[in-house]
Amino acid sequence: MRNEMHEDTPALLSPALLSTVQRHAAEWFSSLGSRPVRATLTADQLRQQLGGPLPLEGMDPEALTNTLATAGMQGTVASAGPRYFGFVVGGTLPAALAADWLVSTWDQNSGIYVLSPLVSVIEQIAGSWLRELAGLPPTMSCGFVTGCQMANFTSLAAARHRVLANAGWDVEANGLFGAPPIHVVVGEEAHYTISMALRLLGLGANRVHKIPTDSQGRMRADALADNVRTHQGPCIVCAQAGNVNTGAVDPLVEIAALAKERGAWLHVDGAFGLWAAASPAHSHLVRGIELADSIATDAHKWLNVPYDCGIVFCADELAHRSAMSLAAAYIVATGSERDPHEFVPEESRRARAVPVYAAIRSLGRQGLAEMVERNCRQARRFADALRAAGHQVLNEVVLNQVLVSFGTPEQTRRTIAAIQEDGTCWCGGTVWKNQTAMRISVSNWSTTDADVDQSIAAILRVAQQVTR
């Protein structure tokens, strides 16, 4: 009966369109290693190719795919490729990308179990594997969101629920008007997405206690101890595993002890630093993260799944659910099975856990550890070579981040612009402790030592031209 129906059903994606997409994808991948890393079309050129008046009539999907793919070849940045070292941007593992294509094909709404039993179960499996990989308590609840920004938001919503509930206040019902004040404590190097989360939650980006940091951007535990003794009442402490510039991790064991003593909720932003926990050689750096009440991380960074995917973990499942869950008459609560929307701000949502599942399944524990260790070793390779050539490395290279100065601020800025224009690789800039620096982040599964050496040679060549 079903098969008979299938014969009459029009193909949603014709074989011709499928093979067109496949051909473009193959061309894109084979270009990644050799094309300029930067985009080679300007915004005006892209507008010219893709814009124009709103079309009255529709376009054939195959012709449309060809148009997009042609613009995409030059208008994109090869940030998925092996020589992209900007921001903290991972590529995409083959199995994770293939899984993501299945996600698009299936078009599942993974908000509730009845809409997609498969996704609900995969979220559970991926969540438990992630906890095991990171050495987190198996009882932590977990949600899959768009990125670490939303993971920070979700974590701090759970924190806000718990600290106010402990003070006898129902924030979900009554909002913040008349609520007991919350002391939010952050390191002065907290990522700006923490500020955004605080803004969205009505806690105020500037209404925080800022704790001084050390030379690597780590929150100073002694200063935190002094601070938390100056106030009472509801309190949330935000620590960080992986400073976006240096890669340094806050002293989490000491911070966790202080938060516990103070009766505070401890949140850790581990956007990329959490992945150090998956490597026996680096897990000591994030020791204490398992003591946090909530943790935010990204899978689209170091786990190398396609955009977008962040993950939130929460030790207090009740607070997590209370902050996030919704009720409506037509939502069929599934009782014994997991409804993914109860752990995230979104209702209808993409099946983000599926590529995460595929990434972990394809790498295994050993493969993930090896990838993290290789990228860290490659970061040290950059640092050693640039230092040996007389340039100043500004940070202790403990993880996958390297900061380099090429002389004066102007010389460094010009070297960054020159390497981006050169196109061999892509590195961004930053200002670290008042020094202008090139920022190199090694986060891609496909980066080889040869890619690193080729990039070092290009950086040294353009730096020499700039300083000549």
Ligand SMILES: Cc1ncc(COP(=O)(O)O)c(C=O)c1O
């Ligand atoms: C420490 C830290 N937190 C949060 C974020 C925000 O992550 P996303 O852009 O995925 O939301 C980043 C991004 O680089 C980060 O490094």
